[in-house]
Each structure stands twice: as C-alpha cells, then as structure tokens.
Amino acid sequence: MPLRIDVITIFPDYFAPLQLSLMGKAQQSGLVTIAIHDLREFTSDRHRSVDDTPYGGGAGMVMTPEPWGQAIDAVVTDQSTLIVPTPAGKLFSQPVAAELAHSTHLIFACGRYEGIDQRVVEYYRPRIDVRELSIGDYVLAGGDVATLAMIEASVRLVPGVLGNPESLVEESHQLPGVEYPSYTKPPTWRGLDVPEVLLSGHHDQIARWRAEQSTIRTTHNRPDLLPGS
Ligand SMILES: N#Cc1c(N)n[nH]c1-c1ccc2c(Cl)cn(Cc3cccnc3)c2c1
Numbered sequence: 001m002p003l004r005i006d007v008i009t010i011f012p013d014y015f016a017p018l019q020l021s022l023m024g025k026a027q028q029s030g031l032v033t034i035a036i037h038d039l040r041e042f043t044s045d046r047h048r049s050v051d052d053t054p055y056g057g058g059a060g061m062v063m064t065p066e067p068w069g070q071a072i073d074a075v076v077t078d079q080s081t082l083i084v085p086t087p088a089g090k091l092f093s094q095p096v097a098a099e100l101a102h103s104t105h106l107i108f109a110c111g112r113y114e115g116i117d118q119r120v121v122e123y124y125r126p127r128i129d130v131r132e133l134s135i136g137d138y139v140l141a142g143g144d145v146a147t148l149a150m151i152e153a154s155v156r157l158v159p160g161v162l163g164n165p166e167s168l169v170e171e172s173h174q175l176p177g178v179e180y181p182s183y184t185k186p187p188t189w190r191g192l193d194v195p196e197v198l199l200s201g202h203h204d205q206i207a208r209w210r211a212e213q214s215t216i217r218t219t220h221n222r223p224d225l226l227p228g229s
Contacts, residue, residue, distance in 0.1 A: 001104065002030055002031055002032055002033050003031070003032045003033075003101070003103060003104070003105075003106070003155070003158055004032075004033050004035075004104070004105045004106070005032065005033070005034045005035070005105075005106045005107075005108070005151060005155075006034075006035050006037060006075040006105070006106070006107045006108070007034065007035070007036045007037065007107075007108045007110060007147060007151075008037045008039055008068070008071045008072065008075075008107065008108065008109050008110060009036065009037070009038070009039060009108075009110035009143075009144055009147075010038065010039045010040060010050060010110075010112060011110075011112075011142075011144055012036045012037070012038050014110075014144040014145070014148070015034075015036045015144070015147075015148065017148065018034055018036075018148070018151065022152075022155075022156060022161065022162075023151070023152060023155060025161075026155050026158065026161045029160065029161075031158050031159075031160050031161055032155050032158060032161070034151070035075075037071055037074070037075070039067050039068070039071055040067070041071075042067045042068075042070035042071040042074070043067045044066075049064070050063055050064060050067050051063050051064060051112075051113050052064050054114065058114070059114070060113055060114035061113040061114060062113060062114050062115060062116070062117055063111050063112065063113055063115065063116045063117060064117060065116070065117040065119050065120050065123075068109060068116060068117075068120045069120065069123065072107060072109065072120070072124065075107055076107060076124070076127075076128060077105060078127075078128065079104040079105050080104075080105045080106070080107050080128045080129075081100070081103050081105065081106050081107070081128065081129040081130075081131065082107045082109060082121075082124050082128055082129070082130045082131070083100070083106055083107065083108045083109070083131050083133055083147070083150065084109045084111070084116065084120075084121055084130065084131070084132045084133070084143070085108070085109075085110065085111070085132075085133055085134065085135070085143030085146035085147055085150070086111070086115060086116075086132050086133070086134060086143070087134055087139060087140075088132065088134070089131075089132035089133040089134035090131070090132065090133055090134070091133075091134055091135075091136070092133045092134060092135045092136075092146075092149075092150055092153070094153070096131075096133065097150070097153040097154045097157055098154075098157050100150070100154035101154045101155065101156075101157035101158045106154075108143070108147040108150070108151070109143070110142060110143040110144045110146075110147045111142060111143045112141065112142035112143070112144075113142075133146075133150065134146070135149050135150065176218075176225055176226070176227055177214050177215060177217070177218030177222065177225045177226065178214060178217045178218045178221060178222050178225065179214065179217075180209075180210035180211070180213040180214045180217070181213055181217070183195070183198055187199065195209065197209045
C-alpha cells in the first residue's frame with residue numbers, strides 16, 4: 001500500500017521540487033503518491049479569498065476556516081493524519097519522520113499569513129490524527145517550506161525509496177551526535193590531504209577515527225546532543 005500524501009496550499013508551484021530526484025523517483029516507483037491542491041479551488045467567492053482580519057485585533061490576517069474544511073473534506077479518510085505546520089507546533093524530528101513514513105495517508109495543511117483559524121484543527125482532532133508540527137526555532141513566512149522538509153525527511157524513510165538501505169542502517173546505528181566528516185577523490189586537493197587513516201584500509205582504526213571525529217564535531221557544534229547533556 002503506497003503512502004499517499006495530499007498537500008493543500010495557496011502556492012502549488014512551491015512543490016514542483018517534489019517531482020525531482022529521490023522524491024520524483026519514489027513517486028515513479030509507486031511507493032508514494034503525492035497530490036498538490038490549490039486552496040483557492042475550494043473558495044466560493046468571486047475573489048477566491050482565503051483570509052480575513054483576526055478576531056481580538058492584532059497585526060496581519062488569518063486564514064478563514066471554510067476553504068480548509070472544503071479542501072480537507074475532499075481528500076480525508078478515517079486513515080488520514082492531518083499535519084499542520086505552525087511555529088507553535090511540537091518539534092519535528094527524525095523519530096517523527098519515521099512515524100510519518102509508516103502512515104497510510106498524510107494531509108499537509110500549508111498555511112500563510114499569521115496562520116489558519118484554529119477551529120480547523122479543533123474540527124478534525126476528534127475525527128482523525130491531527131499533528132501541529134514545527135521544523136525548528138526560527139520563523140518562516142508560511143508552512144510550505146516546512147512541509148517540503150517534512151515530506152523529504154519522511155519519504156526517504158519509506159522502505160524501498162532509498163536505493164542503498166545500508167545508509168539508513170548506518171544512520172540508525174549512528175552514535176548520539178553528528179556525523180563524522182567525509183572525503184573522496186582526489187587524495188590531495190589544493191594542497192589538502194585526505195586523513196591518512198582513511199587510506200590505510202585498517203577498518204578498526206577508521207571506525208575509531210570516525211567516532212573521535214563525531215565526538216569532536218558534536219562537542220563543538222551540537223553539545224546539546226552529547227550523552228548526559
Ligand atoms: N513549521 C513551521 C514554521 C517554523 N519552524 N517557522 N515558521 C513556521 C511557520 C509554519 C506555518 C505558518 C503559517 Cl500557517 C503562517 N506562518 C507565518 C508566521 C510567522 C510568524 C508567526 N506566525 C506565523 C507560518 C510559519
């Protein structure tokens with residue numbers, strides 16, 4: 001059963017990249033089907049409006065609930081998971097990507113402006129799995145880029161999508177922390193040599209050096225990932 005993904009957005013062109021590379025191949029192979037829907041197709045006024053002023057005042061505009069209700073109703077089943085990107089969401093992570101990769105149907109509601117009327121989440125929460133997710137502690141202009149990131153992180157974990165599942169095995173066995181540095185040919189580039197140990201063929205020494213490099217990088221770049229931190 002392929003993973004089905006429906007993306008609802010006012011900027012369908014943002015999702016053209018999903019036809020390329022790994023995501024494109026995943027669709028061609030039938031492991032995943034991705035459909036992009038223009039929210040404005042679900043409006044009923046002449047101006048195809050999707051936003052209005054916020055109750056309670058405040059800057060900006062809020063996306064009105066009805067177009068979202070029409071659009072989600074058009075694709076939802078009782079197997080659906082509704083993903084709502086929002087700065088206020090739980091943090092998206094590799095474990096969450098793995099969960100999404102094993103879902104049957106994902107609906108991404110990509111909002112803009114100051115957000116989507118909260119009643120959309122409230123309406124679907126009793127009916128299906130609804131997850132408000134953020135991809136990190138920085139502020140984007142909408143949910144589209146976040147959705148692209150979450151789709152790519154999740155779809156690459158769908159069994160059969162990655163040509164070389166070995167890389168997933170390596171990832172999953174990765175020590176807590178960041179990856180060791182990688183090198184390829186040429187052995188010397190602009191006077192810079194590849195670390196000797198990597199050319200030695202001594203796999204135990206290479207494994208030890210890579211673990212050391214991972215710890216050095218993690219300590220410097222991501223001390224929050226160190227054990228006991
Ligand atoms: N996921 C994620 C995520 C992230 N990590 N940063 N920003 C977002 C994100 C996601 C969804 C929306 C929607 Cl809808 C509107 N905006 C703009 C905005 C900006 C500041 C405050 N309120 C809304 C979104 C920003």
